[in-house]
Amino acid sequence: MTCTQVVGRDQGGCAVTNFRDEGDPTARVANVGTVAMDISRDGVTQFYAFGTTGALIPNVPLDSEGPKSVPHVCVTCHAGSTSKIGVQTDLGSVFREFEPSVLDAPSTRTRPELDTSLFFLNQIVTAANGKVKTFAEGGPPSADHAAAAQLAYLNGMYASVFPPRAFDIHAEERITSSWRAGSGAELIAKRTLWTQVVNPATFLILESGTGNLGRSVRLPSRRQRSRVQPQRSLGIA
Amino acid sequence: MRSSVTLALFATTVLGACASFTVHDDPPVGQVVSAAQLSARFLTASGGGSEEESRSYYRRILGGESRPTRSISRRGRPGLSEQNPRPAPFIEMRMNSVFGAT
Known part of the structure; x- marks a missing residue:
């Protein structure tokens, strides 16, 4: 490069x-x-x-x-x-x-x-x-x-x-501001989704679109949230 | 199962809300998709366009329709030319070339 x-x-x-x-x-x-x-x-x-x-x-x-x-x-x-x-x-x-x-x-x-x-x-x-x-x-x-x-x-x-020294791509410090809004279980779910799935898989792809994705994300239900497990990588290069 | 659940949540919450993409054949809410399928959905979103559109794009950014074969070396890359384009082999996404700012 x-x-x-x-x-x-x-x-x-x-x-x-x-x-x-x-x-x-x-x-x-x-x-x-x-x-x-x-x-x-x-x-x-x-x-x-x-x-x-x-x-x-x-x-x-x-x-x-x-x-x-x-x-x-x-x-x-x-x-x-x-x-x-x-x-x-x-x-x-x-x-x-x-x-x-x-x-x-x-x-x-x-x-x-x-x-x-x-x-x-x-x-x-x-x-x-x-x-x-x-x-x-x-x-x-x-x-x-x-x-x-x-x-x-x-x-x-x-x-x-x-x-x-860069933060790891899974680090909470890397959560974009729009995904930091909220509280309680909602915030935990967003934090998990971002650090374990969204950021490792897509980097900036979603954030650099025409709109602010964080405002329109529909969070999973409480039952679904309880089943969310860490996902290290989805292999999208 | 864990990864499938995670992927399903990702697909239904994130992909579904991504208005900037033209994602074809989105899975219905709740459908479980594999990592490969998910990856493909992102990449398929970029599958539009034609070879002619691409050539037209090059012609316009390299100096206009009147000079379709203008050499890209004019932009600082000696030896690179629009002549005789041919398909490239698979390009590895893992970048292992020599790094460095010049």
Whole structure:
């Protein structure tokens, strides 16, 4: 994963090149594809996908369902909408965080080294989202919410910054503010649902949509709540 | 059973309330779904679009319809070109490439 030190309007970007094995780059084994993002001159986030040879490709197979189109496949995690893609390229998407607690250090680097790299990358992400076109500038209405939600998520990610240490993705400190409202059994149920299911499974996906999900969640019944058990991972990458 | 119950609650409370997605074939309230099904429902939500829409999107962000083959290297990625696009192999979601800010 690489970002330029500054990602701004018509400046720099981020890219992730994927390999089957960690040693492939050193052994000069071909990569299996690259995805990238940058910001246009007028503040529009843009997505790219490249195949093994570096050629731009329209579809990427990121799951067991086969290839899906760019940028439709991107907005699931990066927020935004493709509903007006025929007339505009501004999807209202944002840069996503690099989540320390779900990324392992390669064998060539220590955990603290990785945490430091991810911390700096997350600072770049934060700054980049500040350059994305706002609603007041003519961007989609959802853009402001997505950027604000991403900022709030990143602000709550770290327990300390010198050295960088992120909360685990299951930690209660990671519960977003809208899920902290309530009291008693309701609050316990929301806390459990968030720490054991929602955050590990989806990270920011749900929060970065067009609305504030926490306000509309229907909680399970008392009988259902009593049966909720911790769920460590749902395996959604 | 425990995970199934948790997943069912998740599906009925969270997915059902997620208005920003176009989730196809949502399970009825109370239906138990597997982790794989749940994952697929999220991913299926991104399954729209066509190859032509994708090519049109690239053409517009890379300089307009009048220059459909403009090289992406103009944006700082030498060697990357829109020429001869071809399907990519499966991309591993576990990112094990070399990390680092440059």
